[in-house]
Amino acid sequence: MAEGTGTGGARERVLEMIMGCWRTQVIHEAVRLQLPDRLAPEPLSSDLLAKATGTDPENLYRLLRGMAALELVRHVEGRVFELTPDGATLCTDAADTLRGIAMHWGDRQWRSMALLGKAVASGKSQMAAGTDSFSDLQRDPEQAAVFNRAMAEQSLRIGEAVARAYDFARYRSILDVGGGYGAVLVALLRAQPAAQGASFDLPEVRAQALAYLHEHAVGERAGYIGGSFFEQVPAGFDCLVLKYIMHDWDDQNSQRILANCARAVPPGGVVLLIEQVLPERITADPAVAGMIRGDLIMMNIGGKERTEREYRDLLAASGLELTRIVPTDTVFSVIEARPATTAHKSGT
Numbered sequence: 001m002a003e004g005t006g007t008g009g010a011r012e013r014v015l016e017m018i019m020g021c022w023r024t025q026v027i028h029e030a031v032r033l034q035l036p037d038r039l040a041p042e043p044l045s046s047d048l049l050a051k052a053t054g055t056d057p058e059n060l061y062r063l064l065r066g067m068a069a070l071e072l073v074r075h076v077e078g079r080v081f082e083l084t085p086d087g088a089t090l091c092t093d094a095a096d097t098l099r100g101i102a103m104h105w106g107d108r109q110w111r112s113m114a115l116l117g118k119a120v121a122s123g124k125s126q127m128a129a130g131t132d133s134f135s136d137l138q139r140d141p142e143q144a145a146v147f148n149r150a151m152a153e154q155s156l157r158i159g160e161a162v163a164r165a166y167d168f169a170r171y172r173s174i175l176d177v178g179g180g181y182g183a184v185l186v187a188l189l190r191a192q193p194a195a196q197g198a199s200f201d202l203p204e205v206r207a208q209a210l211a212y213l214h215e216h217a218v219g220e221r222a223g224y225i226g227g228s229f230f231e232q233v234p235a236g237f238d239c240l241v242l243k244y245i246m247h248d249w250d251d252q253n254s255q256r257i258l259a260n261c262a263r264a265v266p267p268g269g270v271v272l273l274i275e276q277v278l279p280e281r282i283t284a285d286p287a288v289a290g291m292i293r294g295d296l297i298m299m300n301i302g303g304k305e306r307t308e309r310e311y312r313d314l315l316a317a318s319g320l321e322l323t324r325i326v327p328t329d330t331v332f333s334v335i336e337a338r339p340a341t342t343a344h345k346s347g348t
């Protein structure tokens, strides 16, 4: 059968891509109404769920059928639905829950993607971007909780992969720069029982970050430092970790952050960027496609994903030298940098 005329042909593949938006919104609405949480104890009818959520019974039934088509629930019979293992990943108390990520993608990311064309045409980011955008976000308790929780959900796993891939044994103190709740720090401290550290982020994040660190049982070894990495990065830590920070910023802002890291890191210390490193040539490999997705998202908030060459140049322009790149068993790599031999610190 000629391509494009049958199942699995070019036309069907592209149609799936064109219409992919429905999945994001079915999942977002399901999570917003806490349907996975409500269905976790036992199968329920859509009429009962409509009462509990104050929604229209007919349309909630149709939404649940959408979830069934995505295998997030099983359509048992009539109007009764049962949660599936896939759907259970969206429950609030699931280990590594995807709830926060679903909320974030159905709302803020959704609005951002709708502005892609304007960014391409103008060369300018279309969402609130730059130094104040994170402060605005972190000052809005509802948005901040969704965003920070989404980041932490993803970062705990990435942090665990980083701890497996990179030897932290020689470092006693770790600063998670722009660490949010400190999920990466949690993973690293769990892997290094003798180490201690802190998450360094905007002052607004403090209370929730401390609660998260406490909840993850590293509270005694982990603190929180409020401030801005554009002003200063706290000294006194021999390992600075920046996960998903560089990709938020253009080269000029990234250099300001890195230069402050270069000033803060002691002799023998290290700066580790945990980022996805773009290949020079793009293929349709799923891992590469994920990085490109990230790059297009960053386009609208003023950031970008970078290649190894671009990271090397960025670090060199900030007084740091890229010493090696350590892959992890995720799409993230550890980009290791040290103060350049000619760097700011005389006598080192």
Ligand SMILES: C[S@@+](CC[C@H](N)C(=O)[O-])C[C@H]1O[C@@H](n2cnc3c(N)ncnc32)[C@H](O)[C@@H]1O
Pocket: 134, 135, 138, 151, 152, 155, 177, 178, 179, 180, 181, 183, 184, 200, 201, 202, 205, 227, 228, 229, 230, 242, 243, 244, 245, 248
């Ligand atoms: C993409 S998130 C990454 C969070 C965390 N590193 C992770 O990967 O889970 C970027 C973080 O940078 C923080 N941030 C933004 N501007 C900052 C500033 N000027 N100083 C310190 N942190 C800042 C944000 O509040 C946010 O937590």
